[in-house]
Amino acid sequence: MMGKDQHVVKRDDGWAVRGENNTKDTSHHATQQEAIDAARKIAKNQESELVIHG
Template identity: 55%
Template sequence: MGKAQHVVRDPNDGWDVLGQGNSKATIHTDTKMEAIQKAREISQNQHSELIIHNLDGTVAQKENYGHDPNSPKDKN
């Protein structure tokens, strides 16, 4: 499973996709929607989590594309 991908506001301009623990953006985009699309592709390919942040840095949404041990399917 790969690193979680975060969509965060770039302090200068636009939006960044950051791998968990990375200080440098993997991808920089002009819009939040572009960043979400790119981060979603990476998360799906790496079977990792996508974490989308609001302008103020709080978490707006999470999407999990990996193995979730708390999933009802996995408890059977």
């Protein structure tokens, strides 16, 4: 079973990772690359996709 796709999104104070259809961010990061790295780990673990916005 595949997990939720992970989205990297811009925030006023940096970048965030949010699972598909979640109401809250999973994590916050200072840089886009840090957020991508975190989201990639989650997506790989859940066998889901990584979507980068911005």
